[in-house]
Amino acid sequence: xxxxxxxxxxxxxxxxxxxxxxxxxxxxxxxxxxxxxxxxxxxxxxxxxxxxxxxxxxxxxxxxxxxxxxxxxxxxxxxxxxxxxxxxxxxxxxxxxxxxxxxxxxxxxxxxxxxxxxxxxxxxxxxxxxxxxxxxx
Numbered sequence: 001x002x003x004x005x006x007x008x009x010x011x012x013x014x015x016x017x018x019x020x021x022x023x024x025x026x027x028x029x030x031x032x033x034x035x036x037x038x039x040x041x042x043x044x045x046x047x048x049x050x051x052x053x054x055x056x057x058x059x060x061x062x063x064x065x066x067x068x069x070x071x072x073x074x075x076x077x078x079x080x081x082x083x084x085x086x087x088x089x090x091x092x093x094x095x096x097x098x099x100x101x102x103x104x105x106x107x108x109x110x111x112x113x114x115x116x117x118x119x120x121x122x123x124x125x126x127x128x129x130x131x132x133x134x135x136x137x
Contacts, residue, residue, distance in 0.1 A: 008028050010027025014135075019034070020035050021033065024053070034046075035047065035062070041062075041065030042065055043063060045059070046060040046062055047059050048126075058071075059072045059074070060072070060126060068089055069086070072085075073122055078101070078105055080106040081106075082098055083098070084098075091114060092114040094112065095118050095120070097110045
């Protein structure tokens with residue numbers, strides 16, 4: 001950040017229909033969040049990026065404002081997906097957790113269905129980012 005960066009306009013893009021992008025440092029830094037909306041609801045690919053603005057650490061899919069399809073958490077240090085959840089119309093159907101350490105990297109550590117006592121922290125992360133940027137869904 002330079003001394004006159006406060007003069008730069010925000011790069012954030014917010015739409016009820018189409019592409020939405022939110023950037024670190026009040027819209028002046030690297031890409032933090034990208035998704036599309038259709039009729040005011042998140043629809044399609046939803047990505048949360050690491051500080052470098054290049055690597056998405058959380059990748060999810062939405063349909064009509066609800067999680068639908070895969071929701072995955074990437075481990076930048078492990079170089080593999082740490083968690084993969086499968087959703088259908090906002091309901092968790094199954095989840096898988098993977099080892100990220102050197103000796104078992106990418107191997108299945110645990111799994112379950114939507115009826116288990118598993119709580120989706122990925123959904124909680126998504127909700128936290130929506131709240132951070134005051135995004136209505």
